[in-house]
Amino acid sequence: MKRLFVCSAIVFILNSCAPTYNNYPGSNSSSNTEREYQEVLKTYKSETAEVLTYLLNGASSEEAKTALTVENTSRCNMVLTVSGNNYFKRIPIGKGKIGSVMIPKNQTYKLSGMVCKSSYQTSKFISDSYSVKLLD
Numbered sequence: 509m510k511r512l513f514v515c516s517a518i519v520f521i522l523n524s525c526a527p528t529y530n531n532y533p534g535s536n537s538s539s540n541t542e543r544e545y546q547e548v549l550k551t552y553k554s555e556t557a558e559v560l561t562y563l564l565n566g567a568s569s570e571e572a573k574t575a576l577t578v579e580n581t582s583r584c585n586m587v588l589t590v591s592g593n594n595y596f597k598r599i600p601i602g603k604g605k606i607g608s609v610m611i612p613k614n615q616t617y618k619l620s621g622m623v624c625k626s627s628y629q630t631s632k633f634i635s636d637s638y639s640v641k642l643l644d
Contacts (some may be wrong), residue, residue, distance in 0.1 A: 538584060541622045545585040549600040559608040564638065574634065576617075577608040579641040584624040586642075592617040 521620040529585055559575045578588055580601040586598045588607060592615045601607035611617065623642055632638065 525536050538625060542585055544587050545600050545602075548587050548598050552598075552600050558610050562610065572612060573610045574613045575608060575637045576611050576635075577606055577636065577639045578602065578619075579606045579639070580623070581641065581643050582623050586621050586623050588619060588621040590617055590619055592616070 559577065562571075562573075562575050576590065578599070578601055580586055580603060583603055585600070585602050588601055590597045590599065590611065592610065592611070595612060595615070595617070597609055597611075599607040599609055611634065614633075616631060616633045618629070618631050619640070620627070622628070628642065
């Protein structure tokens, strides 16, 4: 099955996208991912309003945080893990939905998760609004 990764920044186009997809038959099954999605969803506090306000009002260079958005166009629910220096968050993103979070600027983040039966991992230095679209 072909997985496409389209990486674009809302303000700047970032040309250094290097995602990794691995197929692991059975080790991280869809049912495990769905269980994790349901568990994280129970306690997750959405930051959608804060992200939209930030994006619509125009970002100031003095702001300490920026927006990260991930569009999951796959046929599976997923949990995206975002980790960086003194930052860790798991974001449940339903199939066909967009997940978003405000993160501290000017840091390198590791983004990872299971998309259907494929593992997604990338590491990015994020200094401005950043958007990822996962296609099925």
